[in-house]
Amino acid sequence: MEFDTEAGCGPAARDSWSYAPAVGIGPLRFGMTVDQVVEAAGMLGEAEVGDCPQDHAIFSPTWKIEVRRRAAPAPPAVTAYASRAAGLFCVAVDAVQGPQVAYDGIPLVGRDMAELETDTIAYAEAMDVHFCYTPDGYAAPDDPGIVMRGQPVGQVLRSRPLFMVARDGANTAWDSLPSEEYRAGRPPGSTTATDGPWSVPV
Numbered sequence: 001m002e003f004d005t006e007a008g009c010g011p012a013a014r015d016s017w018s019y020a021p022a023v024g025i026g027p028l029r030f031g032m033t034v035d036q037v038v039e040a041a042g043m044l045g046e047a048e049v050g051d052c053p054q055d056h057a058i059f060s061p062t063w064k065i066e067v068r069r070r071a072a073p074a075p076p077a078v079t080a081y082a083s084r085a086a087g088l089f090c091v092a093v094d095a096v097q098g099p100q101v102a103y104d105g106i107p108l109v110g111r112d113m114a115e116l117e118t119d120t121i122a123y124a125e126a127m128d129v130h131f132c133y134t135p136d137g138y139a140a141p142d143d144p145g146i147v148m149r150g151q152p153v154g155q156v157l158r159s160r161p162l163f164m165v166a167r168d169g170a171n172t173a174w175d176s177l178p179s180e181e182y183r184a185g186r187p188p189g190s191t192t193a194t195d196g197p198w199s200v201p202v
Contacts, residue, residue, distance in 0.1 A: 014109070015044070015099035021145045022165055024091070025101055028080060030165045031087040037065050037080050044077055044099070045069040052081065055179040059168045060085040062178065069097060081178045086167040092181055095151040095158035103141045111159040113138060113150055134174070147173055149181060 017026030024030050027040040038047040045068045052062040062083045066076035077097035081090040093101060095110040102108060104127075106119055117139035124131040130142040140148035140161070151160035162181060164173035 017099040017101050019101050021143055025163045028091055033087055034063050034082050037082060037088055041067040083167050089167040090162055090164045090178055092162045095153050095160045108161045113157045113159055116159050144173055
C-alpha cells in the first residue's frame with residue numbers, strides 16, 4: 001500500500017496519528033476549546049486562529065485553527081474547526097502536509113482517490129463489512145466519523161479525510177461539514193448534494 005503525494009512526501013516523511021471514533025485523532029480530542037486545540041497542536045507546528053463564516057443559523061459561531069509545519073504561505077498540515085457549542089468537532093488533514101492517519105491498516109491521507117477506493121472495497125470484502133460513499137462519490141470506510149474529500153495535488157486528486165462528530169444538534173457528520181471544507185472538496189463540475197453518505201454492502 002505504498003503511495004506518494006509528491007516528491008519527498010511519501011509515507012516515510014509523515015508523522016502518524018491514531019484515530020479513535022468519536023474521541024479524536026492524534027493529540028486532538030473532540031470537544032476541546034480553541035485554546036486547548038492550539039496547545040495540543042503545538043507538537044505539529046504553529047497554529048493560527050480565524051473566524052468561519054456563519055452560513056447556517058442553526059450553528060453557533062465557529063473558529064478555524066490552521067496548523068502549519070512552516071510559516072505561511074505554506075498550506076496548513078491540519079485544519080481544525082471548533083464551535084462555541086460543541087468545541088472541536090472536525091479535523092481536516094491535508095493531503096500533502098498532514099500526518100498519516102490509518103483506518104484498520106488502510107492509510108487515508110494523500111491517497112490517489114481511485115486507489116483508495118480499490119483498497120476500501122478490498123478491505124470490506126475481506127472483512128465482510130460495508131463501506132461508504134459520500135454524495136460526491138468518494139469511497140471511505142463505513143465509519144460515521146470519517147468524511148472523505150478530494151484535494152487536487154498536481155494532476156492527481158488526493159484524499160483529504162475529515163475526522164468529525166456531529167455538532168450543534170446536526171444529525172450526522174456530513175450535516176456538520178464546515179462550509180469551507182464542502183466547497184474545497186467538491187470535484188469540478190459537481191452539483192450540490194443534499195443527502196448524506198450511504199453505506200454499500202459487499
